[in-house]
Amino acid sequence: MPDLVPVRRALISVSDKTGLPELGRALAARGVEVLSTGGTAAALREAGCTVRDVAEVTGLPEMMDGRVKTLHPAVHGGLLALRDAPAHVEAMEAHGIPAIDLLVVNLYPFEATVAAGAEEAEAVEQIDIGGPAMIRAAAKNHAHVAPVVDVEDYDALLAELDANDGATTLAFRKALALTAFGRTAAYDAAVSGWMAESLGVFAPRRRVMGGRLAQELRYGENPHQRAAFYAETDPAPGVASARLLQGKELSYNNINDTDAAYALAAEFLPADGAACVIVKHANPCGAARAASPLEAYRKARECDPVSAFGGIVALNTTLDAATAQAILELFTEVVIAPAIDDEAQALFAQKPNVRLLKAPGLPNPGAPARAARQVTGGWLVQDADTRLVAPETLKVVTARAPSEAEMRDLAFAWAVAKHVKSNAIVYAKGRATVGIGAGQMSRVDSARIAAEKARAMAEELGLPEPPTVGAAVASDAFFPFADGVEALAAAGATAVIQPGGARRDAEVIAAAEAHGMAMVFTGERHFRH
Template sequence: MTDRIPLRRALISVSDKAGLVDFARALAGRGVDLLSTGGTAQAVRGAGLAVRDVADLTGFPEMMDGRVKTLHPRVHGGLLALRDNAEHAAAMEAHGIEAIDLLVVNLYPFEATVAKGADYATCVENIDIGGPAMIRAAAKNHAFVATVVDVEDYAAVLAELDVQGGATTLAFRQRLAQAAYARTAAYDAAVSSWMADAIGQAAPRRRAFAGTLAQTLRYGENPHQAAAFYADGSGRPGVATARQWQGKELSYNNINDTDAAFELVAEFDPLAPAVAIIKHANPCGVALGETFEAAYRRAYDCDRTSAFGGIVALNGTLDEATARAITEIFTEVVIAPDATDAARAVFAAKKNLRLLTTGGLPDPHAGGLTFRQVAGGFLVQGRDNGHVAREGLRAVTRRQPTEAELDDLMFAWTVAKHVKSNAIVYARDRATVGIGAGQMSRVDSTRIGRRKSEDMAEALGLSAPLTEGAAVASDAFFPFADGIEALAAAGARAVIQPGGSMRDDEVIAAADRLGLAMVFTGQRHFRH
């Protein structure tokens, strides 16, 4: 296999014209013969550069609205021919096929077209055919051909040519080929996923996922695990789209926890300041407030111990007063749609604190898929975008919840959706006051939430824990009455839960006996 291949001829056909003219000029300046198609040729020619149309090479004009222009033996033969194979060389000579040493293609903007909400026919027209075919051909023949699919690689190609005296090395072409195949795989994954949705196939026979490297990570959950962060291109506001203003590089665990925090606060109306503090992907405090500072301090007072070294998320613009409150303890990451200059100035003094702004909130009602790897495969499901309206609740006890209790029940239910199962959330005045998460027994979660509230009452100098008079949410039904009895022992006054247990009657009877109001949602929120 030949190592160094002189670059004499390049075929360029791109949808994204960014950097095109400068790159083409740099190639021409190195004596490279330029071939091109349609709008790309016009742009290059318009810059005063010599370029041959592919139609002149093939002897066929572009036809069928551009659907057929590069699907021709003189194009694919120039990409696929093995230069050290005598039969291939003879075929090239016999049919007038010119060797192509560099292919530069970026594909029709299918993903962007789908993201804009285009209709079915428009999406179909933005499925590229000739581009992927050329990319795959050139990448297969990387022994002789360099393949560029990303604008970001233009500079690398020019640097390679400078170092190698106008040639490319095999190692360089191999790296480009890998990127090329990853791009066509991602493109096909986007098309197949879109089509599955468009025709209503919830579980297609084959499912593909793809992403673009956003960041290499020092390690994964633990130092012995390699890791990287990929963006899926959906544009959903969050860590993948955020701007990092300061602080050291995000870790694997930082990204996971920050995502959990931001998805939680996005559940609340942006007109109502909401703050969530997350530790190990579980909320240790969530609150609404008249201001973000007030919401932060109320969230912090749920579990001050766990909040240390946590992640803070806001559902609106971070202001100076809230920034100062946050910096009173060590915090790993703060994420918000935006931050004022004054808030950023406060954080500037904390060099290890990472500040991320996203420009928006993820839509908690949006669809989409989540997936998780298991041995030999992976599980795919729709995003948990389930919501229960206040009027959809069903009161099942003799005592009906008060309006204030309903407010807290709805708040606690929203938070419980983001707590690892088994989840129990105590809330008062739209702030969490005790959270029990991730236990094998729902009663244990109930007791843990109570114990945390008792610890905080002692730390705050309160005469009684804030679970006294609280509303409580359970992410799934109570299988036995002992869970309700544990809540009553903690001082809870109202409960929201899905219902659906074989022993619902016993659970309701226990709530009536203990004077609790209870409502059923008919929907659960397991989070494993």
């Protein structure tokens, strides 16, 4: 393979015209002949560049509304020909095929079109055929051709030409080929994923997931693990689309925990009041709703101030100065909110190591989504757990129905429990968590740990009794035995919400009755592993 390949001829055909005039003029100044098509050619000519139409090379005009313009041997021969293979060179000379040394192509905006809610016919028209074919041809022949598929690579291309007297190096072309094949793979993944959704096929024979590098991380969960963060083309509001206003780059664990915190914060509509969530190691250690974000933060922190140290704080509403001041009283790794006022941002600027993220809104907690997890040798794919409980589906199974206040706390605790690692037990009072038990092998252990957290909270705040007394409790899955309910009753809980459906439901209900507790069945569980 040759190392240096002079760039004498380029084919440019782009959907995104960003930087195109500058690129065209820069190539012209270096004596590069430019071939182009349609709108790209018009934009280049408008910028003062001399352009040769691809139709002049192929001998055929663009046809079928532009569907066919570059799918021709005169184009693909120029991209695929091996310049050091005599038979290839002879074929080019015999058929008048010009060698193409540089390909600049970005694809029809299929992903953006689908994200905008386009109808099927419009989406289909945005499936690029000629673009991916040319990209793959040039990338395959990177021994002789430089394929550029991203606008952000234009400057690197021009720097490469300047550094090598108008030529590209093999290492540079290989790097471009890697990016090119990744782009076409992600593009095809988007198309096949959209087709599966439009056909209602949950499990297609082959499933591909694509993403764009958002950040190469310092390391993964531990310093000896390499890691990177990839974002979807049009990510929903959240950590992937948030803007880092200050602080160091997010780590692997920061991203994972921030996503967990913001997803739970989004369960609570701002119209119904402020909500604050504090997460540590992917589990909520405090969550609360209140009239103001400051009150919500304080109530969330009171649940477990020890765990809140070094945690992630997420709000469902504007981060104001008063709340910012309170957050800065305790060491915090990351703060994320859908809006941040100027005073709050100025306060955080005094602590530049705190990572402050502004998200472009709240994710829709009930929107259909997919969740994927890699296992050894494969992937597990499922619908994301976006189910929201409807009040009319709840079933009171005890003689005593929950009071209005208990029902509010039950609904709140149930929303939180969905985001706690199973086995999950959540005590709530006044729409604030007062004890959380997470990730235990026994549901009874989770209940006891949550109660112990509440006792620690009482000591910290100087309360006369543990806040579990009179609290509502959520269990993410059913109680297989009555001992779980006995543990809740021993902590002073008065109401419990759980899926139901165990063989011993009658015993469990009887235990609740014996302690005067109200019990509600949801009919569905929320395991989170």
